[in-house]
Amino acid sequence: MTPRRKLMTKNALAIEYLAKDFISRDIGSKILTISEYEKMIEVARGTIQNAIKQLVDSGAIAVESRGQLGTFLSQKDLKLLLEFAGISFLVGVMPLPYSRTYEGLSTALLTTMENTLNIPVNMAYMRGAQQRIEMMLNGRYDFAIMSKYAALAFLKHDTSIEIIKEFSDRSYLSGHIILFSKDSYRDIEDGMRIGIDHDSIDQSSFVREICAGKRVEFVEIKYNQLIESIQNGVIDATVWNEEDRAIELNALNTIPLNLKNNDNRIAVVVINRNRKELGAVMNALISVDAVTQIQQDIINGTLIPSY
Numbered sequence: 001m002t003p004r005r006k007l008m009t010k011n012a013l014a015i016e017y018l019a020k021d022f023i024s025r026d027i028g029s030k031i032l033t034i035s036e037y038e039k040m041i042e043v044a045r046g047t048i049q050n051a052i053k054q055l056v057d058s059g060a061i062a063v064e065s066r067g068q069l070g071t072f073l074s075q076k077d078l079k080l081l082l083e084f085a086g087i088s089f090l091v092g093v094m095p096l097p098y099s100r101t102y103e104g105l106s107t108a109l110l111t112t113m114e115n116t117l118n119i120p121v122n123m124a125y126m127r128g129a130q131q132r133i134e135m136m137l138n139g140r141y142d143f144a145i146m147s148k149y150a151a152l153a154f155l156k157h158d159t160s161i162e163i164i165k166e167f168s169d170r171s172y173l174s175g176h177i178i179l180f181s182k183d184s185y186r187d188i189e190d191g192m193r194i195g196i197d198h199d200s201i202d203q204s205s206f207v208r209e210i211c212a213g214k215r216v217e218f219v220e221i222k223y224n225q226l227i228e229s230i231q232n233g234v235i236d237a238t239v240w241n242e243e244d245r246a247i248e249l250n251a252l253n254t255i256p257l258n259l260k261n262n263d264n265r266i267a268v269v270v271i272n273r274n275r276k277e278l279g280a281v282m283n284a285l286i287s288v289d290a291v292t293q294i295q296q297d298i299i300n301g302t303l304i305p306s307y
Contacts, residue, residue: 010043014051017041019084022061022076024276030070031063060084078284079117085277089120092269093132094145096125097307099243101173104295105145105267106307112290119281123307127223128199129154133161133270142278143271147172149263150201151270164279165269168292172267176206176257177242181230183253188237190215195230195238197223202264206239206257 008016018037025031032040037048055061062075082088090113097103106123113121124141126132129150136144137160151163178188188194188210196207196218203223211218219235229235230252239257269286271278297303 010047011051014041014043014047015054015084016086018048018051018055019060019081020277022055022073023078023081023085024280025073025076027073027076030072033070055081055084058084078281082117082119082281087119087277087281089122090142090278090281091122091124091140092143092145093124093126093135093141096127097305099173099241100299100305101170101243101295103305103307104298105167105171105291107298107303107305108291108294109145109286110307111294112287113285115285117281117285119285121285128197129201130199136270137161137272142275143269143282145267145269147202147264148266148268149205151268152263153201153205160273161270162273162279163268163270164282165286165288167267167288167295169262170265171292171295172265173241173243175242175265176202176239176259177254178210178237178257179227179230179240180237180253180255181233181235185237185253186255188214188216192216192236193219193234195219195221195226195235197221197226199223203239206259206264209259210239210257 014037017040021037022031034045034048038045041048052063056063058080060077060080061073064072064074066072092109094106094109095102097106106125110121110123126135129144129146132141132144132146133154135141143164148163148166151161154161192214194207194211194216196204198204198220200223207218219229221229221235221238226235226238226240230238240254242254269282271282294303298305
């Protein structure tokens with residue numbers, strides 16, 4: 001339990017929990033029984049009943065009893081429920097906006113999430129999907145942006161995150177390339193030193209994929225130091241985002257990285273799976289069509305990035 005929760009009265013704790021629960025439930029859906037809420041929140045039955053009454057009296061929710069069928073949520077005021085739930089702002093995290101695609105995605109998300117719910121939305125920027133996920137799960141950020149590939153790769157061994165929004169092809173990037181330190185290189189060869197950044201789920205996975213069956217040496221290098229390592233001959237090859245404007249790619253020997261699907265090019269929004277109320281709020285705030293249009297306008301140069 002957090003220090004803030006330790007200071008909360010049992011009634012306040014029950015109201016916050018119930019508000020989050022009702023945010024995540026659709027109008028017309030059945031709500032849990034008092035006994036079920038009692039076990040989940042670990043407060044007295046009367047406290048649960050009083051908390052529900054306060055939410056009803058405030059206009060945050062309306063419920064309908066249907067006898068043996070149970071009680072159903074007939075109305076809800078999302079703005080009021082957010083206040084009771086203690087959700088006063090949202091902070092997301094995504095890759096550094098070093099490309100038009102990322103500038104467009106950041107601008108589009110922040111623009112479309114401006115809302116009538118009076119919830120300020122801010123975006124932080126951080127390299128490495130692994131780090132973004134860890135910081136989100138630790139509670140520093142509410143949601144994270146990454147490729148669909150990275151999210152699915154993480155979900156294979158850890159189901160603590162949930163994809164709540166998926167955007168169009170090339171919404172994350174156009175593709176990846178293989179960089180070589182010498183013009184004579186055309187493929188990965190035995191004995192090569194390969195740059196790999198394990199903080200980047202995509203990059204490290206693709207590096208292992210292109211090196212399958214080869215006897216190579218993996219050299220752990222931070223993503224933003226890979227190009228310098230290529231240019232200085234510290235490594236012989238690595239995988240890179242072809243849209244990264246940090247270098248002039250024409251000056252280096254590159255070949256396209258061909259993958260089985262386009263998941264590395266698709267942007268997704270992920271949240272902590274335990275925060276069902278946040279998923280409901282995000283789904284209400286984000287329009288995939290609006291994000292796609294604004295991002296494309298910025299890529300085409302008809303709209304100025306603002307993030």
